[in-house]
Amino acid sequence: MAQDRAPTRIQRKNRAAILDAALEVFSAHGFRGATVDQIAVQAGLSKPNLLYYFPSKEAMHAALLEGLLDTWLDPLRDLDPAGEPMDEILAYVRRKLQMSREFPRESRLFANELVQGAPRIHDALSRDLKALVDEKVTILEGWMAQGRIARVHPYHLIFSIWSLTQHYSDFDVQVRAVLDTEDPFDGASDFIETLYRRLLSPP
Amino acid sequence: MAQDRAPTRIQRKNRAAILDAALEVFSAHGFRGATVDQIAVQAGLSKPNLLYYFPSKEAMHAALLEGLLDTWLDPLRDLDPAGEPMDEILAYVRRKLQMSREFPRESRLFANELVQGAPRIHDALSRDLKALVDEKVTILEGWMAQGRIARVHPYHLIFSIWSLTQHYSDFDVQVRAVLDTEDPFDGASDFIETLYRRLLSPP
DNA sequence: GTCTATAGCCTGATAGAC
DNA sequence: GTCTATCAGGCTATAGAC
Numbered sequence: 001m002a003q004d005r006a007p008t009r010i011q012r013k014n015r016a017a018i019l020d021a022a023l024e025v026f027s028a029h030g031f032r033g034a035t036v037d038q039i040a041v042q043a044g045l046s047k048p049n050l051l052y053y054f055p056s057k058e059a060m061h062a063a064l065l066e067g068l069l070d071t072w073l074d075p076l077r078d079l080d081p082a083g084e085p086m087d088e089i090l091a092y093v094r095r096k097l098q099m100s101r102e103f104p105r106e107s108r109l110f111a112n113e114l115v116q117g118a119p120r121i122h123d124a125l126s127r128d129l130k131a132l133v134d135e136k137v138t139i140l141e142g143w144m145a146q147g148r149i150a151r152v153h154p155y156h157l158i159f160s161i162w163s164l165t166q167h168y169s170d171f172d173v174q175v176r177a178v179l180d181t182e183d184p185f186d187g188a189s190d191f192i193e194t195l196y197r198r199l200l201s202p203p
Numbered sequence: 204m205a206q207d208r209a210p211t212r213i214q215r216k217n218r219a220a221i222l223d224a225a226l227e228v229f230s231a232h233g234f235r236g237a238t239v240d241q242i243a244v245q246a247g248l249s250k251p252n253l254l255y256y257f258p259s260k261e262a263m264h265a266a267l268l269e270g271l272l273d274t275w276l277d278p279l280r281d282l283d284p285a286g287e288p289m290d291e292i293l294a295y296v297r298r299k300l301q302m303s304r305e306f307p308r309e310s311r312l313f314a315n316e317l318v319q320g321a322p323r324i325h326d327a328l329s330r331d332l333k334a335l336v337d338e339k340v341t342i343l344e345g346w347m348a349q350g351r352i353a354r355v356h357p358y359h360l361i362f363s364i365w366s367l368t369q370h371y372s373d374f375d376v377q378v379r380a381v382l383d384t385e386d387p388f389d390g391a392s393d394f395i396e397t398l399y400r401r402l403l404s405p406p
Numbered sequence: 407g408t409c410t411a412t413a414g415c416c417t418g419a420t421a422g423a424c
Numbered sequence: 425g426t427c428t429a430t431c432a433g434g435c436t437a438t439a440g441a442c
Contacts, residue, residue: 010407029319033235036436049408051437108318111374115314116232118376125380133381150401155382156394163370164363171314171366173321177328178336179358191359198353198401213425239418252426254419 015053017043022060027108030116031061062120065113068106069124075099076158079136085143086200093196094189096165101185104169111170133158149200164192218256220246225263230311233319234264265323268316271309272327278302279361282339288346289403296399297392299368304388307372314373336361352403367395 007015021043025034036057040047054060075095079088100107113121133155140154168175168184175184210218224246228237239260243250257263278298282291303310316324336358343357371378371391378387 014407030233030235030315033233033319035434037434046409047436048410048438052407055437057436111314111318112233114374114377115311115318116236118380122376122380125377126383129377130381130383152397153390153394156390159370159378159381159391160367160394160398163366163374167362167366171317173325174317174328174332175362177321177325178333178362180329180333187356187359188362191356191363194355195363195398195402199398217425238416240416249427250418251420251428255425258419260418 011053014043014045014049018045018050018053018060019064023064023105023109026061026064027105027112030112031057064109065121068110069121069128072099072106072110073129073132076132076136079139081139081142085148086197089149089200090193090196093161093165093192096161097168097185097189097192100165100169104172107166107169111166147202150202152199161196164188164195214256217246217248217252221248221253221256221263222267226267226308226312229264229267230308230315233315234260267312268324271313272324272331275302275309275313276332276335279335279339282342284342284345288351289400292352292403293396293399296364296368296395299364300371300388300392300395303368303372307375310369310372314369350405353405355402364399367391367398 018039021039022034024042025038028034029038034057036047036050039060040050043050050060054063075092078095079092083091113119118125136158137154140149140157143149144151144154168188172184179187221242224242225237227245228241231237232241237260239250239253242263243253246253253263257266278295281298282295286294316322321328339361340357343352343360346352347354347357371387375387382390
């Protein structure tokens with residue numbers, strides 16, 4: 001890494017292993033709660049070796065967050081203004097819920113950051129996130145004006161989708177403490193779909 | 204505190220100041236991210252003085268959580284089986300949202316704990332929380348069986364209320380980054396009320 | 407590139423004067 | 425009861441051998 005050469009296979013593999021281990025540990029304990037030692041053990045490398053690939057603990061965390069926001073917003077980016085409104089929104093909800101199910105660690109990493117005031121990604125939120133949401137809200141407003149979906153506050157509609165879907169990954173322990181047997185996502189999927197059908201069906 | 208005497212006025216005042224400061228710092232930085240020094244500064248006392256009132260940092264955190272779960276569940280506890288179903292549920296939603304608005308620090312303290320796997324309150328969740336939710340789900344199922352509200356998965360209905368209301372305190376930064384001017388809670392209140400009216404109106 | 411050993415800081419907790 | 429001073433442990437990061 002010291003040189004600006006293209007990384008070798010081993011370097012790529014180690015970097016990926018470190019980032020995966022870091023995701024595991026940061027998402028479970030938060031930035032301060034995580035230790036480089038834990039990450040090293042999880043990655044199967046020594047602590048100084050981690051700091052050979054990344055200049056600091058902070059840098060590992062930053063590398064994770066950097067890639068994350070983009071990926072995280074992909075489901076919303078795919079909302080198609082040319083599609084059938086109800087189908088588009090329900091498809092977005094499904095993509096978002098599936099993301100929570102498949103990538104709970106990423107969701108919790110993000111949640112950890114947000115609940116503590118997003119010190120490291122505040123700028124990206126008010127720039128990239130806001131721009132994307134504003135754009136998609138315009139689409140939603142168009143659909144509402146045409147009477148193709150019911151009229152509700154479009155920003156809160158989007159917040160509700162985030163909140164309902166991520167709840168099952170971020171607060172997973174709580175959900176499982178109450179629903180001790182069943183896979184929470186199965187019931188959640190039907191419930192949330194019904195919810196948006198009833199909320200948004202044109203009057 | 205060493206003696207088992209009734210606390211003096213000053214002792215009560217200091218203890219309360221410490222707990223308030225601890226809530227401030229723990230909710231903003233999580234358990235590991237918070238330092239006793241920060242709490243001491245916030246409380247206007249010296250670090251050893253804090254540890255005169257509480258045996259450890261852990262004990263301050265435990266004292267906060269102990270009181271919290273009960274208070275946090277009061278709005279659900281008040282759901283009255285003898286009331287009008289739709290009114291009862293909407294009133295619960297309103298109480299919960301108001302709690303998020305008035306006590307965002309408490310909500311974030313809880314969120315911090317949950318997102319990291321609830322290591323310190325897991326037992327209380329699967330005991331007290333589960334028992335209360337089970338009880339209230341029975342009421343909801345009764346109302347659904349009588350056709351007084353629409354039939355939806357009752358557990359997920361409760362999860363949705365938690366998720367939608369706490370989102371505005373827990374992920375406050377994100378909401379404000381997108382909605383830069385307005386007070387988020389105003390729009391949220393109307394949106395959420397509409398949502399549950401449409402979801403639960405009998406067919 | 408990877409390791410062992412260690413420096414140096416931060417932080418929770420204690421000792422002891424007042 | 426409250427403070428100043430300090431200890432002890434854990435942590436990030438670096439030095440230096442291989």
